[in-house]
């Protein structure tokens with residue numbers, strides 16, 4: 001944890017420092033040298049004018065893409081509310097925008113997350129569920145693992161009657177390289193509690209997600 005904190009402050013001060021020409025942290029310089037190596041690998045000249053600032057920009061973009069390593073997703077679910085007038089029915093957020101990177105090729109996969117849960121006496125702020133999605137998505141991932149991590153975290157922290165997480169994503173490594181199948185979508189789902197045990201709960205969930213699809 002200490003190491004992560006150190007990284008956070010380093011990244012946050014990096015942009016300001018680099019604007020002032022003070023980018024001399026040896027770790028940053030090392031990262032930028034690696035980016036220059038990649039530029040040479042693809043056949044570019046890292047010293048040409050248009051690319052001079054690219055290593056710094058790539059480093060900052062990477063810090064943003066992989067911001068999730070500096071977050072503890074469980075923290076977002078630590079504050080719950082019990083004054084819900086006994087509402088113990090489905091809470092469903094659909095179409096949460098999702099940007100992640102596959103851990104095999106470090107290229108993007110993007111899509112939507114649908115997150116639903118049935119509370120057991122306590123609820124969490126709706127935006128917090130989207131933050132959990134983001135905190136795991138902004139890491140190197142495989143879609144299956146990402147789905148399970150989001151679902152398991154909500155299940156462990158909120159102890160609801162049921163949780164369902166469904167992800168629908170397009171993978172750049174599948175669409176634009178290798179098998180090259182643009183337009184293909186990958187759907188993954190992980191269910192806990194009543195969504196696994198009760199056909200009625202699962203049907204309600206799928207109907208509501210499907211309804212949104214038809215309206216949208």
Ligand SMILES: [Zn+2]
Pocket residue numbers: 102103104105106107173174
């Ligand atoms: Zn990949």
